[in-house]
Amino acid sequence: MQAPMHYGRWLPPLLSEHGSQIDHLIDVLHVFMGVLFVGWGIFFLYCLTKYRQRPGHTARYEPVKGTVSKYAEIGVGAFEAFLLVGLSMPVWSAYKNDPPAPAERFEVRVVAEQFQWNFHYPGKDGKFGPTRADLISASNPVGLVETDPAASDDIVSVNEFHLPVGRDIYVRLTTKDVIHSFAIPTMRVKQDAIPGMEIPIWFKVKEDAKSEAIRERMTQVFPMRKANWYRLRHHIATQDYKDKDGQVLLARGQDLGATYEAGQELLEKLEKAGVTELSMQPRNPLEVICAQLCGNSHFKMKAQMVTHDDAGFAAWVEEKSKVIEFDDF
Amino acid sequence: MSKHDTHADHHHEELPFWRKYIFSVDHKVIGVQYTITALVFLMFGFALMMIMRWQLAYPGQPIPFIGKYLGDTIALDGILSGDGYNAFGAMHGTIMVFLAIVPLGVGGFGNYVLPLQIGAPDMAFPRLNMASYWIYLPGGIIMLASFFMPGGAANSGWTSYAPLSVIATTGQTMWLLGMVFLITSSLLGSVNFIVTAVQLRAKGLSFFRLPFFVWAQLVTSFLLLLAFPPLEAAAVLQLMDRVAGTSFFMPTGLVVSGVEQAHLSGGGSPLLWQHLFWFLAHPEVYVLILPALGIISEIIATNTRKPLWGYKSLVYSAIFLGFMSFIVWAHHMFMTGMGTTLSTFFQATTMIISVPSVIILTCLIISLYGASIRFTVPMLFALSFLPMFAIGGLTGLPLGLTASDIHLHDTYYVIGHFHYVVAPGTIFAVFAGIYHWFPKVTGRMMNSTLGRLHWFFSFIFINGVFMPMLFQGMAGILRRQYDQSEQLHGASAQGLSVMVSWSAWLLFVAQIPFIINFFWSIWKGQKVGANPWEATTLEWAAPSPPPHGNFDTVPVVYCGPYEYSVPGKKTDFCPQHVVA
Amino acid sequence: MSHHEMTAEEVSHHVRTYLKVFGALLVLTVITVGVFYLHLPIVGAVVVALIVASIKGSLVACYFMHLISERGLIYWILALCALFFVVLLLLPVITDHEAVGTVTH
Amino acid sequence: MSAAVAIPHDMEPHPVTGMYNGKFGLWLFLASEVMLFGALFSSYVLLRMGAPEGTWPKHGAEILNVPLATFNTVVLITSSVTMVMAWAALKMNNIARGQLFLTVTFLLAGAFLVVKYFEYSEKFNHFEVWLKEPMVVDGNSVSSIRGHLAKDCPPLTKETHIRAFAIPEFILLDPDAPAGSKEHPPTLRIDGGNIRRISDFGPAHSTFLATYFTLTGLHGLHIIGGMVVILYFMLTGSRFAQKRPDKYADRIECTGLYWHFVDLVWIFLFPVLYLL
């Protein structure tokens, strides 16, 4: 099994190709900030102790002469210029200016709406069917012109983002109503979806970042005292937990329940039954979320992201393009 | 200038109560009115956030004690609703920025202190000054009244991004109306401030003898004067969209809740709103910080007993900061689909604007070198301001570079960043200012023990609130989330939210000594003379509290603002109005 | 020149200027409308219209508003204002050429 | 204001600015007004550049009334002249003449508003109907028709929650005469089923008209504001001028500055909205 991987209190796991440069910039920046803060801080504390008011001590009228501060300021400026030119701009221009060639990339249209993500795939023919605003309905969320031949094998997937690993993904992002923001923390991807505009963005999922594998790597053992419904609500057990009579309290593949009350009750039962730790893994390890306030259920607007290898993805496309199916959740 | 002296005869003339305290034209009364009103709003903004923090720590649990009184739209069965959360969040931001901090820094401190510091009898336009306050107050009341509208208060964030805000409930219309009032009030105020600072300076008070506080206010006023009108224009356009059915911010082909909006003319641009909003809102953040820096500089100079280091650099940096703040606004919009050229321009200007801030902070810290530091209560707040502002400022850098902003935009890292500058930053400066000028306003000192308690616990808990947010943001937790645990990575760091919430409630408890101290000292504080801190600037030349017309004799200025510890003098301070 | 010391004669001199400016403004108005009926191509029309309007505006500002005889700080303030005004007017240019996405109407 | 304190430079100019307080303050206020109208102008340019094909008129004159606006331009310019003349008269201590010019300014401003009223109300009686399927009018197949409601057309109702007209069952429309002719095509009956959208030529009609109404409306508010001030001085001026002639002239100078600015805005609005 590969090294474990977690969501925690620092950067989330990194699963895209371009993300490492972003993380690198963030790291360098924080070191720089730390050095500045500590440097200035030491001087600050030194002054506070050395120059506190006390009998016999008077302030000096003459300003200190010294060029240290000037050099420090110039240094800060110069380093910022380096960060800007050396580390930030290259990433941005790759992020914005170098789309993968049309022949090589895999295109998906993403249509945001209050409060769901609609993913429109071209299907096996590789051609997107046309769409029209007046055809949009609950069962046709992107307004596909279903009579058009190009549309016949198109796939529209609601809140489920399937994609192949190791290929250039080219997302054509738009929205039907208000502004949303397409964000995948593990991919270091974020882009607002603006009504009336179609904005392209692209990224590549690392070869080894298949959802299945990631889920395994995210398996974690929680001591009971750290287990809390809020924390574990998206996790499932990796084994059965039974009470003394052998009755299953928490089955493998099952979560703690849909509500806080149910979850806490179950946790109590487990604790009574002598369970000291829980081995859990996330049900859906990867998520697409919405980063722009878009209404009262903005926080719930998320899609499950499922990454496949090529064969797995082809199988998914095969299955889905048989009939146009809209899972209207 | 001789006319000037005649005011002395007017002192004894008694005005009726309502002219003296309610519709007063005296800048000092107006300053106090602003301060008290804004403190109440500050408290209210904090209260909203304390309720929201319950939902963030314990999502979906009924709010204890007050949940059942909030009404069904805001909290059904005592559980804060999604709309209620968004309304509280939007109103927290709006109230804090436009109704609490700016009115405190500019309306309160600026009004009270600036004319005194330049030796003027009042503002240039006293009646306009009164009008500013009486336009600000209804603006605030309209904002608060919007909670009682059907659908509740505005709930599209303090940024009110279209089209969400255009299709939102009536509260948004009230928000826009309220903003028009607040903007008008600020514009009148800024005209008044600039004219006062330029034309009413005492004899001998040249520009480079002005206390830094006055400079900060002057730059702030220019920001308000020139940056607010575009937001006023934007508010008018959004009002038209909401009331007259226009489509300035609504593009063609919108489909809301599955219904095509064919009645719209379309053709509008949602990004236009953002540009106009941030054209104001970025300068606005310097409106929040510059008066704070002004206050801090005064207190540091007074309590280090030496001149500020690099006075001229401070002044030039403040001016440059003000100037640059007009051309960085789009760093709030990197994720809207901006291309390389433009983003390069805006990240470059953003990096440039951080340099004058570094210079200002450096000057203030170096001012401590060779000093004789008095750890008075205002000084404690002023000193803690420095590292807090540093954290806030430094965390602005990762946000200002587009590449790192990809990950950090709209996360709690942003929330952490700006709260470090506005809460332990500006709020601490406000506290410092209150402790510092309280004796001038009331003739009495505030209690120092209570003050120290207030400082100590505030310092601990405010870091407890905002430090974890930076980590949450790193972990990718988004802002404006009703329930962070709804997402996997949010759930994993849910523990931090609990910690933040408890710190916030304890921070509230830490304010109790302050509130007690404040009211107790008004009546019972130790009486002091005109210049209890032995400071040099002109406000301390006036009696405490200063009478209508301010000075017994018109001051004339003979030296720079911070002549402390001048070698060969009997006292360690030389007031500006005393012949050297 | 401060108006406080202005003599009656100077003022009547001013009045003559006002009337001349008035005449100029009327003529320029006629030009604006006249040019419109020539139906110039769009770029030409915009340029002419804005130039004429700017001349008219300057006349009003300089003579009616006495800007021409002011001095000191106010120029700097107005220059600052003009600069930020230009920044504002650049806004459309910014959004138009820089949006990465395409507009879907 | 007996208890008021005496403010320095209330009247005499300050060496740094060369202005007394009021005048300096007014210039600052005008600077902020420049930014206000600047933001609106720039919004106009942005929206026009981004307007979808065919939704923006070739130039404003297609919809707006140029002769009326030209007339109004002249009215406003004249009012600016009378305003400055009022100030000049007061400077020469001719109070009666000053007040007379002030009154003329006020009347000219009123005339401007009356003309504007007619321009506006014409727009609210003129309709455009966008069709789902094109119809043949006058031999041309069109997808939208402009015209006035026929006499016996049932009245339209505004639907408040969408701030637009509800689609009626049917509508009787007298189409506009085609360009270059004076002859109106016969009254049309359009079925509600074929109507996609219906609007008068008010602000909701199109982004162009939205901009037109916002800009001219805001300008109109400025005119009204100025008129209130002028009226105030018309009523109280003589007494004021008797007591403090210098101060009164200063007040009128400030009012004038504001008034010229309002004129100046119109000088730009006129070509931008009507002619381009």
Ligand code: HEA
């Ligand atoms: C007072 C308010 C204030 C101040 C002063 C600042 C200052 C800065 N801000 Fe901040 N900012 C806000 C308030 C403020 N900001 C708000 C409210 C938002 C969010 C709005 C919203 O979306 O709702 C925001 C958001 C925001 C963003 C957008 C983030 C996003 O949405 O993705 C960016 C990006 O560039 C940014 C950058 C900066 C920068 C570079 C500075 C620079 O000026 C900082 C310069 C300062 C320094 C560099 C510190 C230097 C000090 C030292 C080096 C000494 C250190 C040591 C010791 C004393 C011990 N800010």
Ligand code: HEA
């Ligand atoms: C100046 C601005 C300002 C200030 C001071 C604050 C102060 C605080 N803010 Fe605020 N906040 C914003 C501006 C501000 N905020 C903005 C703009 C947003 C974004 C909104 C949006 O998303 O649209 C935001 C969002 C925001 C969030 C994110 C919500 C979300 O994204 O969902 C949170 C979360 O914890 C938060 C918390 C706090 C806390 C705990 C304080 C505390 O520091 C408050 C401390 C307050 C006090 C210490 C006051 C004490 C008062 C008194 C003692 C009065 C005494 C009275 C008398 C004597 C008469 N704020």
Ligand code: CUA
């Ligand atoms: Cu969609 Cu938030």
Ligand SMILES: [Cu+2]
């Ligand atoms: Cu900013």
